[in-house]
Amino acid sequence: MEASTAQYVLECSTEDCENNCQFYCNHCHRPLCEQCRDEHQKNPDTKNHEVVPFLQHKRHLPVDKCKLHPTRNADILCNECNIPLCSKCTTMEEHFGHKFVDMEDTDAEKLAFCLEEISKIQEYFLPTSKGLKTETDEDGKEVKKTMDGIRNSIKAEAKSLKDLVDKVTSDKLEQANTIEKSLLKVLKQQEKTYDDYNKYLEKLLKEFHDYLPLSNFKVLLSAKLENSKIQFIPETTKPVPPVFTAGQFTYDDVSKLHGNIGVPNIKPDKRKIKPMATSLTQLKPTEKEMKQDREKSDVKQTLSLSASVTKVREYTVPGVDRVYHISLGKSGRLWASDEYGNLVHTDLQGDQLQKIRTSGTDEGYHTVTQDGDLIYTDRKNKVINRIQQDNTVTEFIKTGNWKPISIHSSHINGDILVGMVKGGEAKVTRYNKAGEEIQNIQRDNKGQALYNDPHYITENINGDICTSDYSKHAVVVVNKSGQHRFSYTGQGSMFVPYGICTDLLGHIIVCDSFHMNNKVHILNQDGHFLSLLLTPQQGINNPCCLCVDDENNLHVGQYNTNTVTVYKYLQ
Structure with a gap:
């Protein structure tokens, strides 16, 4: 055990007793266990002694004789002069009006302060610092x-x-x-x-x-x-x-x-240092934090895949022929688009709030940010536009020679993930919330191209980037560092992935729009197939897009209608 963190155990001072000390007699200056304390307080000779918990005890201080009155003990401290005195010294003229304290009381206060600081060091500062050191070690491994x-x-x-x-x-x-x-x-x-x-x-x-x-x-x-x-x-x-x-x-x-290596020009996040609790014995989270953690934990612990999928409701999106992509906004509002460039803002009652024309087609070319704004790709002009909540449209990001075709705003940190193509090449680029480019993902560790046509894109709860690649007939998943994790290519027959999303449990849900399949697949976050969530037997016909709302319901848009169907698939 390191000396800095060692906790020394004091034994009871009673002869032949080997129990640990829990109490202290301030009169006898003896450490006592619980059993010996009871006997000490029953004994007629010691029943009036002051016995306190050990952390509140007064130590048996060494006795010094007063320099002016050698027959008396110097057991009083003058607060003004900060020197030890005897009781007779307190009547002297030079100490008139001064405040005096018992040296044992002063020692007890300072002892309590030391014990409190020791407790802080042992219970907060050292564990927190060691945790941060471990974090740096993990970061080193990640680097x-x-x-x-x-x-x-x-x-x-x-x-x-x-x-x-x-x-x-x-x-x-x-x-x-x-x-x-x-x-x-x-x-x-x-x-x-x-x-x-x-x-x-x-x-x-x-x-x-x-x-x-x-x-x-x-x-x-x-x-x-x-x-x-x-x-x-x-x-x-x-x-x-x-x-x-x-x-x-x-x-x-x-x-x-040959490409470039560079550190993104972004300000590094400070390591999170949890606040020190007021209690000396434990670090308690705030009531709000505990409530939020309980709610999240309760939701995750209680949710699981249902044995069957239940249709909850339907709503119609006005102003579009078919629904190829949905972006859920706030207050029950959403954006939906078709393959003709119609992008419509609507509510769940089917009331159209706004409609604009874009160069988008049958891909996931729009997303709602953490701030509630909608951003969408303009493949023709090679830019990303922002629609603010006052309905003004502004140019947000220029993508150079690359055509942006799909986009997703991270729910984790607000980063923007964009699928792009150029002259037979394809990549996924990450921008921060300010629109600054911070990452490009294009090839695996063997130098092979990861993407052909990143048609739809989303992010999982663990930071994985999940891309539906229409041309590759695969869902391509990389981690947040851009390293290829796995590719999912369906269940034997032709797999034509379209819309893709993830949920609170890390499931990956993807549309299979091949005309003979018409199914929705659900995978776990490691790419293992779990089940066919929706099939033609449940009335599904050419599913094109999907998303999960705050109530954990699945919204599905289809090729042949502008009606979106909402399903309950978790229980």
Whole structure:
């Protein structure tokens, strides 16, 4: 045991008693156990002694003699002069009007203060500090895990880049080989041309030689030499060899291709230090905190999946053909959209409050923030807009060359998660509440693309980012650091995920909109299939979107109607 936290146990002072001390006789200055205290107070000689709990005891102080009155004990303290005195000293003129206290009382007060501070250190400061140290250790492990993932991603991206360089190199070498073959072919043809011409000259040379002997004189006279005129030497062209122009690139160019590592430019959160309780023996949460914890705990402990799903009610969303996405707001209001860019603000009675035109289609392109504002993606202009509660629309975030198609506002910390696409690539980007980019998620630890088409996106209670990827036929789940956890691809048949949401218990609920399926799947937060929550037998037809309200009811929008059906699925 560390000396700083050791608690020494004092035994009862009664002979042959081995019990722990709980009380103290201020008169005898003896520690007593409960049994010996009772006997001490029954004894006629000690029944009038002051016996108190040990933490309130007065210690048996060493006795000093008064310097002015050696026959008396200095057992009184002058508060003004802060010196020990005897009772006779208190009558002296220099102490007239001063306040005096019994030195045992002063010692008891200071002892109580020391015990109180010891209790604070042992019960609050040390445990809290050790808890924070443990938290830093855990953070260190998380940092190590994150950096291992980043290092793996760097290596995987480097391999991808090297593979591309190798492919480009191979293609260019093949191009060089093709050019070389073409030039050699032309030269080969020219070589044949001169071979044929040389044979012609040799034949002509032999013919002229044959005319020279006198014996062939008559032949020479009869020969038509004008037909033997020498043909001109054939003209050919010299090949023009190709020129290699070296690429112009620098370290920075390659570095940009290789991605970047950077610490997000955000202010780090301070570690939470719980307040010290007023009680010395235990740290009590506030009544409000206890009530909230009890309510949350009670809800989680009492909720579970029902054996059957019950239809609660229906409501119609005016101004849309079909309901492809729902964002629940405050006070029983919601936003809903169709595939034609109609975005409608309505209440559960079907009263339209506002309607705007957007560039959105059949995806989860809007969400309600912690402040109650609606934000939605504009894929055409590559921005994210905000609709404030006074109905004004403002440009909130620009997404550069990436088209934002899906969005979700975190209920945990207000961060904004956006699914984006660009030229065959896809990613999920995290922004803070102020709209500052703090994280990009695009590849797994092997350098493989995580997403093709992040159509709908949400966040689970443990911080996991859950994405419904229409093109991949999968629900892709990564943790809050962006590390791939699992992908869910359905139950054997073609899986076409659309709307996705999570609930208070960490369930992942997703629509399967393949025309032969028409089902709603429910998984636990580790991706294990639990059941088909809704099927065509329950009247469901092409479910497109869903969300869970504050009463833990499931709202489901469908392809063929602008009516939303509400189900109770927890009990």
